Amino acid sequence: MATMLEVAKRAHVSIATVSRVLNGQTNVAPEMAARVTEAVRALAYEPNLIAQNLRRNESRTLVILTPNITNPYYANIISGIAQGAQENGYSSFLFNTEGKRALEEQILERLKKHQADGAIMLAAELGADWIYDYAKEYPVVQCSEFDPRFSIPHVCVDNEQATKDVMAYLLSLGHTRIGTISIENRFHSTAARLHAYKTSLVQAGIPVEEDYIRYATQGYTFKMGLKSARSLLAQEKRPTALFCVSDMLALGAIAGAKEMGFRVPNDVTVIGFDDVEYTTMFHPYVTTVVQPCYQIGHTAVELVCGLIQRQQVPQEVILPHNLVIRESSAPFDGYLANFASHVTGC
Amino acid sequence: MATMLEVAKRAHVSIATVSRVLNGQTNVAPEMAARVTEAVRALAYEPNLIAQNLRRNESRTLVILTPNITNPYYANIISGIAQGAQENGYSSFLFNTEGKRALEEQILERLKKHQADGAIMLAAELGADWIYDYAKEYPVVQCSEFDPRFSIPHVCVDNEQATKDVMAYLLSLGHTRIGTISIENRFHSTAARLHAYKTSLVQAGIPVEEDYIRYATQGYTFKMGLKSARSLLAQEKRPTALFCVSDMLALGAIAGAKEMGFRVPNDVTVIGFDDVEYTTMFHPYVTTVVQPCYQIGHTAVELVCGLIQRQQVPQEVILPHNLVIRESSAPFDGYLANFASHVTGC
DNA sequence: CTGTTAGCGCGTTCAA
DNA sequence: TTGAACGCGCTAACAG
Numbered sequence: 001m002a003t004m005l006e007v008a009k010r011a012h013v014s015i016a017t018v019s020r021v022l023n024g025q026t027n028v029a030p031e032m033a034a035r036v037t038e039a040v041r042a043l044a045y046e047p048n049l050i051a052q053n054l055r056r057n058e059s060r061t062l063v064i065l066t067p068n069i070t071n072p073y074y075a076n077i078i079s080g081i082a083q084g085a086q087e088n089g090y091s092s093f094l095f096n097t098e099g100k101r102a103l104e105e106q107i108l109e110r111l112k113k114h115q116a117d118g119a120i121m122l123a124a125e126l127g128a129d130w131i132y133d134y135a136k137e138y139p140v141v142q143c144s145e146f147d148p149r150f151s152i153p154h155v156c157v158d159n160e161q162a163t164k165d166v167m168a169y170l171l172s173l174g175h176t177r178i179g180t181i182s183i184e185n186r187f188h189s190t191a192a193r194l195h196a197y198k199t200s201l202v203q204a205g206i207p208v209e210e211d212y213i214r215y216a217t218q219g220y221t222f223k224m225g226l227k228s229a230r231s232l233l234a235q236e237k238r239p240t241a242l243f244c245v246s247d248m249l250a251l252g253a254i255a256g257a258k259e260m261g262f263r264v265p266n267d268v269t270v271i272g273f274d275d276v277e278y279t280t281m282f283h284p285y286v287t288t289v290v291q292p293c294y295q296i297g298h299t300a301v302e303l304v305c306g307l308i309q310r311q312q313v314p315q316e317v318i319l320p321h322n323l324v325i326r327e328s329s330a331p332f333d334g335y336l337a338n339f340a341s342h343v344t345g346c
Numbered sequence: 347m348a349t350m351l352e353v354a355k356r357a358h359v360s361i362a363t364v365s366r367v368l369n370g371q372t373n374v375a376p377e378m379a380a381r382v383t384e385a386v387r388a389l390a391y392e393p394n395l396i397a398q399n400l401r402r403n404e405s406r407t408l409v410i411l412t413p414n415i416t417n418p419y420y421a422n423i424i425s426g427i428a429q430g431a432q433e434n435g436y437s438s439f440l441f442n443t444e445g446k447r448a449l450e451e452q453i454l455e456r457l458k459k460h461q462a463d464g465a466i467m468l469a470a471e472l473g474a475d476w477i478y479d480y481a482k483e484y485p486v487v488q489c490s491e492f493d494p495r496f497s498i499p500h501v502c503v504d505n506e507q508a509t510k511d512v513m514a515y516l517l518s519l520g521h522t523r524i525g526t527i528s529i530e531n532r533f534h535s536t537a538a539r540l541h542a543y544k545t546s547l548v549q550a551g552i553p554v555e556e557d558y559i560r561y562a563t564q565g566y567t568f569k570m571g572l573k574s575a576r577s578l579l580a581q582e583k584r585p586t587a588l589f590c591v592s593d594m595l596a597l598g599a600i601a602g603a604k605e606m607g608f609r610v611p612n613d614v615t616v617i618g619f620d621d622v623e624y625t626t627m628f629h630p631y632v633t634t635v636v637q638p639c640y641q642i643g644h645t646a647v648e649l650v651c652g653l654i655q656r657q658q659v660p661q662e663v664i665l666p667h668n669l670v671i672r673e674s675s676a677p678f679d680g681y682l683a684n685f686a687s688h689v690t691g692c
Numbered sequence: 693c694t695g696t697t698a699g700c701g702c703g704t705t706c707a708a
Numbered sequence: 709t710t711g712a713a714c715g716c717g718c719t720a721a722c723a724g
Contacts, residue, residue, distance in 0.1 A: 001458060003716095004717065004718065013694080014695040014696075015695085015696095015719095016695060016719085016720085017693090017694065017695075019719060019720085020693095020694090027693060027694090028694080029693065029694085046458040046459050047459060047717085048459065048460045048716085049456070049459045050396060050400045050405060050460050050716090050717080051400055051700090051716070051717035051718045051719090052717080052718060052719080053396045053700095054394075054396045054397055054700050054701070054702090054716090054718075055699090055700055055717080055719050056718085056719075057700070059396060061439075064440075068425075069415060069424055069425055070418065070421045070623075072421075075415050075416045075418075075421050079415055082440060082442045083442065086441075086442075091439045091441075091461070092439065092440060093438065094424075094428060094438060094439075095432070096425060109392065110395070112347060112392040113392050113394060113395045114395060114396050114397075114701095115395040115396065222623070222627050255627065255628065277568070278624060278627075281597060281598075281601065281624075282601065349700095349702085350701065350702065351702095359710080359711085360711040360712075361703095361712095362704080362711055362712080362713095363710065365703060366703095366710090369703080374709070375709065375710085378709090394700085394702070396700090396702095398701080398703080400700090400701080400716050401701080401702045401703050401704090401715085402702085402716090403716070460717095
């Protein structure tokens with residue numbers, strides 16, 4: 001690979017002139033510029049980005065920390081990040097951390113080592129104080145999950161309000177025995193959704209029953225939804241509606257309900273969260289809260305770019321959610337609900 | 347961020363000694379080494395990777411070109427790549443190219459610009475000669491897709507054999523009217539699978555019917571599978587078995603068949619390819635060819651690392667596939683097959 | 693408008 | 709065993 005010096009020699013100009021031409025500076029004679037351009041072409045010169053980076057003291061690179069790209073929710077966000085980064089002239093390092101702190105720290109160290117100009121974290125737990133140590137000194141933004149106690153810029157939906165929307169809808173349908181499939185983790189979204197679930201119930205004059213709550217122990221998976229639904233629906237006074245904190249959980253819950261002979265939505269209503277592609281692949285199509293995943297990722301890039309350029313950026317960006325009503329939800333029907341447990345499914 | 351010079355000053359040694367200690371060289375007095383270590387700690391020194399890279403003339407970085415991370419097949423491969431890269435001390439730049447050549451070239455240019463030491467491409471089309479221009483000069487390996495005319499190291503499954511396995515299975519089940527949902531693209535896997543489909547038919551003394559073949563026009567999507575199945579099964583002498591070149595297509599085909607009142611597998615057998623998670627989320631569970639996606643990605647990293655270290659690497663690595671028989675396939679039943687078109691589904 | 697020169701932070705000769 | 713000095717390829721300040 002040719003260097004600037006070789007280009008300079010071939011064009012019979014100084015290395016500085018080459019640099020000027022390459023960086024589009026105007027104060028250079030057209031005739032010299034032409035000679036440089038010609039030499040660049042002839043030698044197939046390409047600038048050494050590493051050298052540029054060292055000199056400019058920047059890497060034009062972002063690190064992306066994700067627990068698991070295989071999860072369609074994260075995959076969609078990353079898709080938005082990748083696009084946004086490209087639009088802003090940044091490359092993105094992708095790292096799978098599986099939520100392991102040691103790994104996450106090791107990756108954020110790259111900010112110190114000048115290998116990245118900023119970081120986007122996809123799943124920070126509540127109480128992860130250590131992240132703040134990095135965020136204070138380097139551009140860090142969080143997607144979806146964050147800790148309200150720290151002022152790290154983040155982009156998310158209003159989980160509290162979204163859940164209230166779901167609950168209001170369920171209540172308006174006449175459901176009173178409403179269960180939820182939550183999850184065992186320390187995410188803000190989890191806490192917010194559970195809180196809104198309980199609050200909505202109480203405000204409607206319905207007591208919160210711990211028997212109507214399950215916590216997925218192994219992540220937002222189909223299997224967990226299945227397992228939770230089985231136990232939730234095996235109760236004598238079973239819930240007639242299930243609010244699941246992710247679509248994968250909802251899909252599993254629907255499968256579990258069907259397996260037990262319940263019809264969805266006739267016997268049990270199931271609601272999801274996120275709106276991944278799979279919600280409309282099988283009947284019943286899942287009623288769910290749509291999150292603008294791609295947009296979330298894209299916005300995160302804009303925030304981190306702002307931070308890098310030392311601009312003022314909002315500490316929180318809340319993107320609109322949307323409850324889409326499809327086939328997995330229906331009005332409560334006392335008669336059907338009470339007898340359904342004796343029916344065997346089709 | 348402290349530099350080596352500052353560390354050297356604080357430890358009252360030369361910058362060269364600091365470098366030696368940092369790089370674990372043995373020829374340094376224990377007492378000096380201790381002073382250096384202490385200074386490093388005190389100043390929270392972190393090496394500047396950009397400077398290291400410039401000096402060492404390497405970036406310890408890989409570029410990954412993928413058409414779409416949102417596709418679970420690619421997501422799983424990338425998962426393997428990410429893990430493999432980490433194990434080998436490499437970072438990976440992820441780029442979504444959507445198969446656009448201009449973008450792909452622009453990304454491979456990063457090899458010339460010293461921003462990456464190697465590249466892994468996930469979906470190279472047949473006849474993409476230009477890739478060879480890069481592969482000749484830089485470490486490039488291909489995952490899943492490749493062009494047999496060029497000797498670029500690649501890792502894949504034996505698509506020809508896998509399809510033969512599927513066809514032999516279908517034939518053994520008594521099916522003779524076997525359709526296929528292929529796809530409109532220039533991938534080697536597509537050509538190989540279609541070729542083996544036709545060959546297997548001919549070898550079994552069954553003529554190839556163009557009416558039994560459909561080509562998805564918009565990618566490996568659920569929607570395409572649905573649409574293709576609708577048209578395939580609307581024929582009077584409809585196929586009794588469908589071989590789909592991806593699971594998403596198969597999932598769509600199953601939905602399409604159900605929608606038309608056919609039972610799967612009783613009335614029509616559907617077979618997929620890849621084995622993404624979603625094949626066992628809904629009944630019927632999909633009979634499919636399992637590809638070791640994670641392993642494919644992981645192996646690709648090993649190949650590219652070998653190339654970077656100028657080692658001899660195999661030109662082709664074929665990983666084992668596996669036909670898993672689940673619920674979407676059943677023996678051909680003349681009676682059912684002939685009457686099924688009059689039945690309306692459950 | 694152009695060229696010379698001094699670093700960016702690090703690894704690595706070469707002498708001592 | 710140690711340190712001085714050079715240079716990786718580039719940008720930018722400065723002088724002309």
